[in-house]
Amino acid sequence: MTCRYMPGFGNDFETECLPGALPQGQNSPQRPPYGLYAEQLSGSPFTAPRGANERSWLYRIRPSVRHAARFRPTAFSHWKTAPNLGDHELPLGQLRWDPVPMPKADTDFLSGVLTMTTAGDAMGQTGMAAHVYAVNASMVDDHFFNADGELLFVPQEGSLRVVTEMGVMEVAPGEICLVPRGMIFKVELVDGPARGYLCENYGAKFTLPDRGPIGANCLANPRDFKTPVAWYEDREADCRLTVKWCGRFYRTEIGHSPLDVVAWHGNYAPWKYDLSTFSPVGAVLFDHPDPSIFTVLTSPSGEEGTANVDFIIFPPRWQVAEHTFRPPWFHRNVMSEFMGLIRGRYDAKEEGFLPGGMSLHNMMLPHGPDADSFEKATRAELAPVKLDDTLAFMFETRFPQHLTRYAAETDTLQEDYIDCWKGLKKRFDGTPQGNWD
Structure with a gap:
């Protein structure tokens, strides 16, 4: 894995696997170097203000529109999307869960996502979903992108190798990583089964909070975020691409790896961060x-x-x-x-x-x-x-x-979670010092 410092949200980056693969002076030359295709991935409307405008230019072996068949519906029964109302009969209350057990059958990332809560409305691009994942198999020829929101990974046990169009990130417990909305990726295991948490953010992209009176330093500092360098596969294989769109899943076949971006530049990119x-x-x-x-x-x-x-x-x-x-x-x-x-x-x-x-x-x-x-x-x-x-x-x-x-x-x-507060007894006795014995 190769990552580099991300000097700040919204900054432009450029990276290439082959010398001269990035065109100079323009984004879409008539004949890009190495016979690559130029393709823009936009994470904001074209007319968003400069400070909020997000896009990256990808120079790839095949354009992403090149897939072998129409999309067909598929399903992942435990991955839910907001609004998801009336799904159960459990009354309102404070709730707590033990860890999700690791699966026994082969389970990759897509089949290992279990939605716990949903909030807002994905089609209105507001709110979020809180998931857990429990995985014991890598995605090999399967790939995925999420049109409903960006995905924030929070590993808890076992490391992940998140292989995206724009490079590779290895993420261990104590680190987080983010895959932007619409970016193709797959998840591989590094050191055995893995479990963690996943925030699917339907709304405005995650960014750093303003520090206010704290000033210029502390909390999360921009220099500690890392984005991957370019990496690509030139591989002919029976690959599949699954898309999540408005809460439903669709799949198509591709005769090659879609992770074939040889060079890219822009500010719409995946990143990782060490919470320490x-x-x-x-x-x-x-x-x-x-x-x-x-x-x-x-x-x-x-x-x-x-x-x-x-x-x-x-x-x-x-x-x-x-x-x-x-x-x-x-x-x-x-x-x-x-x-x-x-x-x-x-x-x-x-x-x-x-x-x-x-x-x-x-x-x-x-x-x-x-x-x-x-x-x-x-x-x-x-x-x-x-x-x-x-x-x-x-x-x-x-x-x-x-x-x-x-x-x-x-x-x-x-x-019995509610019972954890049973022992909070009355201490008021009418005296200023109260009954703290």
């Missing part, structure tokens, strides 16, 4: 800021300060605040929170929330630390403490997240 390079900030005296301070990426909604989707992490960090309840406080939120754990323990749920597991706290449903974590935090000596060997994340959206039938009926759903 996220530089968290926090309180250094008392109290602590809102969890939005841990936002890595945001998909804007058009309403200032209200995200279509935020991707938030809770990484290793020091806690030093004085006279402060340090775990996340009890709260109700207009946003809907889908949470996963990549490794270690989460400080507000030290038992029951397992690596590979998930929780869902929908809009305005109360949640917070369980009784044991609350008890521990109220009695802790408030010396500086390092939260280490932990990495949790959240897909947070302005839209309510609707469960799929799979999520509502799977055996991994914890029926």
Whole structure:
């Protein structure tokens, strides 16, 4: 795998596998070098403002329109798309799941995606879907692109090799990668079966949040994002291409690998990011800021300060605040929170929330630390403490997240999750100090 630094979202890149494969001075010469075809991939309308305009020019062995047959419908029964309403009978509530087990039958990426929640409307290009994937086989001659949204991969167990039209990315647990809307790719395994999380973002593309008073540095820095260098296959084979479009799947046959881009330039590209390079900030005296301070990426909604989707992490960090309840406080939120754990323990749920597991706290449903974590935090000596060997994340959206039938009926759903708050007893006794014994 070869990646390079991505110096900033929206910047142009250029890369070629063969010397002189990139035309100079124009994008579509009458006869491109090496007999290649020029093809533009646009991730925004042609007339989008310069700062929001996204497109890349690909110089490929065959144009992507070259496929052998019409598309035919196909199906992946566990991959759902918003709106997906009335899919189950489970009542509203705070929910948590154990990790999805690894499959026993051969399962590649397309058949290994399991949708947990959907939000918004893919055809209106708003909202998202939260999926998990559990995979034990590589895609070899199968390829895929998603016209409904971009795909953010969050590996939890096992590494992936994500092979795209524009290059190859190897992504391990603790890293993330993104494949833009409409880009052809396949997923291969690196070191055995793999499991992780997947955010399908129907809305505005993920970008870096504004830092506001934080200033020019910290959080996720643009220089730590990497985009792949050009890589191509010149391979004659019975390949297949599957497309997701408006919630339905279609497939066609291709007599060659579609991953045949020899050179490209532009700003519409896949990328990967190492979450350990996220530089968290926090309180250094008392109290602590809102969890939005841990936002890595945001998909804007058009309403200032209200995200279509935020991707938030809770990484290793020091806690030093004085006279402060340090775990996340009890709260109700207009946003809907889908949470996963990549490794270690989460400080507000030290038992029951397992690596590979998930929780869902929908809009305005109360949640917070369980009784044991609350008890521990109220009695802790408030010396500086390092939260280490932990990495949790959240897909947070302005839209309510609707469960799929799979999520509502799977055996991994914890029926007793609500009991984690049973031990929160009444401590009010009419005195200023309260009953903390």
